[in-house]
Amino acid sequence: MSERIQPRTLKGFRDYPPAAMIPREWIIDTARRVYRSYGFSPIDTPALEHLEILTGKGSAETDKQLYRFQDHGGRSVGLRFDLTVPLARFVAQHIQQLGTPFKRYQIANVWRGENTQRGRYREFMQCDFDTIGTASASADIETVLVINDLLVALGFEHFTMRVNNRLVLNGLLEKLGLTAQATHVLRALDKLAKVGSETVAQELAAIATPAQAAAVLELAALIGDNESILAQLQPLLAGSPLGERGIGELTDLHVALRAAGVPPERLQLDVSIARGLDYYTGMVVETFLDELPEIGSVCSGGRYDNLTQLYAKQELPGVGASLGLDRLLAAMEELGRLPKVQTTAQVLIPFFAAECRDRYLALASRLRGRGLRVEFYPEPKKLGKQLQYANRQGFLAALILGDSEFAAQQCQVKNLATGASQTVGYREDVQEIMDALQPILATS
Amino acid sequence: MSERIQPRTLKGFRDYPPAAMIPREWIIDTARRVYRSYGFSPIDTPALEHLEILTGKGSAETDKQLYRFQDHGGRSVGLRFDLTVPLARFVAQHIQQLGTPFKRYQIANVWRGENTQRGRYREFMQCDFDTIGTASASADIETVLVINDLLVALGFEHFTMRVNNRLVLNGLLEKLGLTAQATHVLRALDKLAKVGSETVAQELAAIATPAQAAAVLELAALIGDNESILAQLQPLLAGSPLGERGIGELTDLHVALRAAGVPPERLQLDVSIARGLDYYTGMVVETFLDELPEIGSVCSGGRYDNLTQLYAKQELPGVGASLGLDRLLAAMEELGRLPKVQTTAQVLIPFFAAECRDRYLALASRLRGRGLRVEFYPEPKKLGKQLQYANRQGFLAALILGDSEFAAQQCQVKNLATGASQTVGYREDVQEIMDALQPILATS
Numbered sequence: 001m002s003e004r005i006q007p008r009t010l011k012g013f014r015d016y017p018p019a020a021m022i023p024r025e026w027i028i029d030t031a032r033r034v035y036r037s038y039g040f041s042p043i044d045t046p047a048l049e050h051l052e053i054l055t056g057k058g059s060a061e062t063d064k065q066l067y068r069f070q071d072h073g074g075r076s077v078g079l080r081f082d083l084t085v086p087l088a089r090f091v092a093q094h095i096q097q098l099g100t101p102f103k104r105y106q107i108a109n110v111w112r113g114e115n116t117q118r119g120r121y122r123e124f125m126q127c128d129f130d131t132i133g134t135a136s137a138s139a140d141i142e143t144v145l146v147i148n149d150l151l152v153a154l155g156f157e158h159f160t161m162r163v164n165n166r167l168v169l170n171g172l173l174e175k176l177g178l179t180a181q182a183t184h185v186l187r188a189l190d191k192l193a194k195v196g197s198e199t200v201a202q203e204l205a206a207i208a209t210p211a212q213a214a215a216v217l218e219l220a221a222l223i224g225d226n227e228s229i230l231a232q233l234q235p236l237l238a239g240s241p242l243g244e245r246g247i248g249e250l251t252d253l254h255v256a257l258r259a260a261g262v263p264p265e266r267l268q269l270d271v272s273i274a275r276g277l278d279y280y281t282g283m284v285v286e287t288f289l290d291e292l293p294e295i296g297s298v299c300s301g302g303r304y305d306n307l308t309q310l311y312a313k314q315e316l317p318g319v320g321a322s323l324g325l326d327r328l329l330a331a332m333e334e335l336g337r338l339p340k341v342q343t344t345a346q347v348l349i350p351f352f353a354a355e356c357r358d359r360y361l362a363l364a365s366r367l368r369g370r371g372l373r374v375e376f377y378p379e380p381k382k383l384g385k386q387l388q389y390a391n392r393q394g395f396l397a398a399l400i401l402g403d404s405e406f407a408a409q410q411c412q413v414k415n416l417a418t419g420a421s422q423t424v425g426y427r428e429d430v431q432e433i434m435d436a437l438q439p440i441l442a443t444s
Numbered sequence: 445m446s447e448r449i450q451p452r453t454l455k456g457f458r459d460y461p462p463a464a465m466i467p468r469e470w471i472i473d474t475a476r477r478v479y480r481s482y483g484f485s486p487i488d489t490p491a492l493e494h495l496e497i498l499t500g501k502g503s504a505e506t507d508k509q510l511y512r513f514q515d516h517g518g519r520s521v522g523l524r525f526d527l528t529v530p531l532a533r534f535v536a537q538h539i540q541q542l543g544t545p546f547k548r549y550q551i552a553n554v555w556r557g558e559n560t561q562r563g564r565y566r567e568f569m570q571c572d573f574d575t576i577g578t579a580s581a582s583a584d585i586e587t588v589l590v591i592n593d594l595l596v597a598l599g600f601e602h603f604t605m606r607v608n609n610r611l612v613l614n615g616l617l618e619k620l621g622l623t624a625q626a627t628h629v630l631r632a633l634d635k636l637a638k639v640g641s642e643t644v645a646q647e648l649a650a651i652a653t654p655a656q657a658a659a660v661l662e663l664a665a666l667i668g669d670n671e672s673i674l675a676q677l678q679p680l681l682a683g684s685p686l687g688e689r690g691i692g693e694l695t696d697l698h699v700a701l702r703a704a705g706v707p708p709e710r711l712q713l714d715v716s717i718a719r720g721l722d723y724y725t726g727m728v729v730e731t732f733l734d735e736l737p738e739i740g741s742v743c744s745g746g747r748y749d750n751l752t753q754l755y756a757k758q759e760l761p762g763v764g765a766s767l768g769l770d771r772l773l774a775a776m777e778e779l780g781r782l783p784k785v786q787t788t789a790q791v792l793i794p795f796f797a798a799e800c801r802d803r804y805l806a807l808a809s810r811l812r813g814r815g816l817r818v819e820f821y822p823e824p825k826k827l828g829k830q831l832q833y834a835n836r837q838g839f840l841a842a843l844i845l846g847d848s849e850f851a852a853q854q855c856q857v858k859n860l861a862t863g864a865s866q867t868v869g870y871r872e873d874v875q876e877i878m879d880a881l882q883p884i885l886a887t888s
Contacts, residue, residue: 004757007533007534007537007752007756008533009490009493009494009537011517011519013492015487015489015490015534016486016487016489017538017542018485018486018542021485021486021487022485025486032469035788036788037812037816037818038812038818039787039792039817039818040788041466041787041788042460042465042469044459044468046457046459047555048454048457048511048555048566053451067513071511072557073455077454089452092451093452094459097461098462098786103819104462122492123492134823136822136823141805142822145809149812255802256801256802256805259802260802261806261809311449342485343483343485344485345483357581357582358699358704360582361700362703362705365589368481372481373482373483374481374482375482375483377545378545378575378582379545
């Protein structure tokens, strides 16, 4: 046999054992269920793309971080660094067959050779949903409704969707004569919550007069309830067609979301939300957990005018958002919201009468037929050892039977959280066992 | 704006539009549900591994097909070509914390720079489940039960799980003095169904006498019901301790699977099932659809003695199998079992009274609250256009309302398969709509 190889993962990459993967799968399932409830449909695209599809589509930083190499045919290829560029390529290629509106979600890994010192990983998952091919306000409204439903489905009640419209900012810049400096201003504004207004003012000084910078910061500092913000915006943007359209769209969005039943405290118009990317052209949204606002937005997105401009002539507007899976998982961990389990099964059947193996297997099959998730321990070992395993894994209940129990058609149902046991009859329909398990399983 | 880039995928890679992705997600969900019902838990590992973890672990062919390159830190890295090598690395690294038995599933893409002329793709998904750290027969039995439950859950009734035990073959080779030529014999046997016994005999001639080759082919040609095969094996393997142990294990497996309720016609002992890999040491299984046996096995696996030998000192036996997702999808397509839909939603609400937008949104929200998947068309267009869209996408029903319907609290429920319509009341609880939809949705 050859020499042993040290088992290890690459720097910046990580394994997901069951304790980490079970909550990930739960979040992914929940996202899919909510996306599907609005008619978003799944797509997938290759991990590898022609390099020319990927380069120059993100920032200078993503270009630098791109995993790129030559494939077996000598082609220059790269691993996707996000799901938006592949979506644009996909839509340009297939939209004639697919038709519009095209509502898709894609939940898949992306790769970036990032500096791992910032606690970032080089492989991470994105969960995007988008509505392509319509400029309709109702698609904007639905995007925010999806975010609301998603956070609620994930068990959050207290969160704030901060909504803005890029036309409001563009209107102000138009009024101030700063349109050519828009990107610079938006990127500076994006840091406002993190670095404070003084630092942003210093950054703005490079491209704006003190009066211009003050006007930008005055707009971004607007606070109050949504009606009051809309009222305060009016005089600041009066005379700017862009700005007035932005206020109109924000007002409409606000009214529609309230009509759709979004609680007022979850929706905050926030003119400081810029979302640095040039990409966005209308509504933008970020979502903060009220208990942990400092971790940043857990679901962000917005409207864009022309998804496929790099690949096709047809103009395709769209709107969408992306769930920050890893950030949300970190938050749920910090808030103690993640169950500590290593198993997907609810019930363990310990194996301690060796000669009864096939009867244990039959019992497990019957319970699975009733919809239970049941693990049968594979080897006859001391019961104590098997119950230790059950506790370590996080099973909710154990069904304990030996040859005398099988003979007497009885079964001991043990609640592993409380230690309490109860003896019930075991017949072919497993009804008494199901009845005894029901209150135990209901607690999880 | 820069020049346009041709939107295209790499040779050997493909996009999955909704019509292809919806059935894929359904199969993946079904596999996960069945795996979980036995207590298998999800794990994930990085797409990229240190090159030394991957090279020399598959065949000369997988080595050649490996996507390999230098990462940003100058490390030699590769994209995984299967999920078994990463599992071995993962287990060697983490088993002390995880404990045994360790039951995991992993559903993830792998990459191979294969020759695409054979209709193979360079990116494909594997759906593996394994029980690690036990030599117990009950883990073998469960592996076959999982395959049975999985195929049934996927809607198949007529399939055959062909089961063998490598000890039976090893016993014969031991008796014939061909142990040193085992790999050659097994690889030749693996082709039996495809190329016939004459060709296999020619291949065996290179390493065996005509009498030895005849004995191997006699064993592989055994047919009959399972009891008869077990009886015929006895004299052929008498005196070989390995062979007798193999017959014992096969007999036990057969009895246990019958006791667990697997229908006799689904289980066929088949001594010709070799599964060429050196890797397997005990039970092996392949699964064929009775309607399409020529597409090959859709779910295969077996028992192995030492998963982690390349990475760790500890000996870890295991057993598992892998669902052939793409092969199964191709089969379901050929058998006309895939629904032709491009949407995940059941119901479309056309948008044709522009001023009622927020009322449509409220109706959609209420129906979602009742568990329906509902799409609201984003733009007010001619009803005919929207119904064309509904038919193209594969919605089951449309809910048609204009301002007069909203005023009258009425709604037209249209069955899109039959064209039949029915007018029902629309109140806040949406009960009448749910009642009218129920028979339409039940048909899908």
